[in-house]
C-alpha cells in the first residue's frame with residue numbers, strides 16, 4: 001500500500017501543479033488588462049518571487065536536516081536534547097517581521113492608490129442582487145440623470161477611460177470582481193462603496209460575484225465589454241433609442257402577453273413598460289435584451305433560442321432565481337420569444 005502511494009505521489013503532485021496552468025484563462029488576475037489590475041500585479045510579482053525564495057530556503061533547510069541528521073543503522077545513541085535556542089528564535093521572529101514590513105511599505109500606498117477616486121472618468125452604478133448585476137449609466141441617460149441607461153449582467157465601458165463604480169446591494173453581501181481590470185470589492189446592503197475600473201484596450205473581460213451570497217452565488221457572472229470610441233458612441237446611441245413596439249403578428253401578441261403574465265410589473269422596457277422602477281430594478285431591464293450576449297446572471301447564451309425558451313419554461317433552472325412565472329404553454333412561449341426578439 002505504502003509503495004503504491006510512493007509511486008502515485010509524484011503523479012498527483014504533477015497533476016496538482018498542472019491544474020494551475022491554463023492558456024488564455026478569461027479571469028486571470030495575473031494577466032492584467034488595465035492600470036488598476038496592473039498595480040496589483042506589479043505588487044504580486046516581486047512578493048511572489050520573495051515568497052518562492054523563502055519557500056525553497058526553508059524547505060531546503062528542512063530537507064538538509066532530515067537527510068544529514070537522520071538515524072543511521074549503527075546509530076543507537078539517544079541524540080542530545082536541546083530546549084530552545086534564543087539566538088535562532090529571535091532571528092526567525094525578526095527576519096519575517098522585517099520582510100513583512102518591507103512588503104507593507106509597498107502595499108499600503110497601493111491600497112490607498114486603488115481606492116482613490118480618479119479626477120476624471122465615467123460613473124456607473126452597480127447593483128448586486130440575487131443573483132445578477134444591474135448597471136446604470138447616469139451620464140449617458142437619454143433624458144438626463146433621471147433616466148439612465150440600464151443594462152443587466154453586461155457592463156459596457158469605453159476603453160482607456162477610468163470608470164468610477166458606485167457599488168450597491170439590494171439584499172445580501174456580494175462582491176464585484178472583474179479580475180483582469182481590478183481586484184474585488186464587497187457590495188454591501190445599506191452602504192455605498194466606490195471602486196474603480198479601467199481597460200487599456202477594447203475587449204470582453206469576464207468576472208463574477210466573489211462573495212458567497214446564496215444558492216446561485218456561483219452563477220452570478222458578469223461581463224465587462226470595453227469599446228473603442230466609435231463603437232462606444234454607437235452603443236450609447238443605440239441604448240438611447242427605444243425599441244420599436246411591435247404592432248402585428250406573433251411579436252405583438254407576445255407584447256400583450258408580457259403584461260398579462262405580469263412580466264411588465266418587474267421588467268422594464270423603455271418606452272413600452274415603465275411600471276418597474278428604473279432606480280431600483282427588481283428584475284433585469286430588458287430594453288435592449290438582444291444586444292447582449294448572455295442573460296440570467298450571464299449564465300445562458302441569449303442567442304441560443306433553446307436557452308431562452310428553457311428559461312421561460314422554468315426560471316428555476318437557475319437555483320434561487322426570484323423570477324416567478326406561471327406555467328406557460330408552448331404557444332405562449334413562442335409569442336413571448338417573438339416579442340423579446342424585438343428588443344434590440
Ligand code: CUA
Pocket residue numbers: 128129131173174175209210211212213214216217218220
Ligand atoms: Cu452574489 Cu455571490
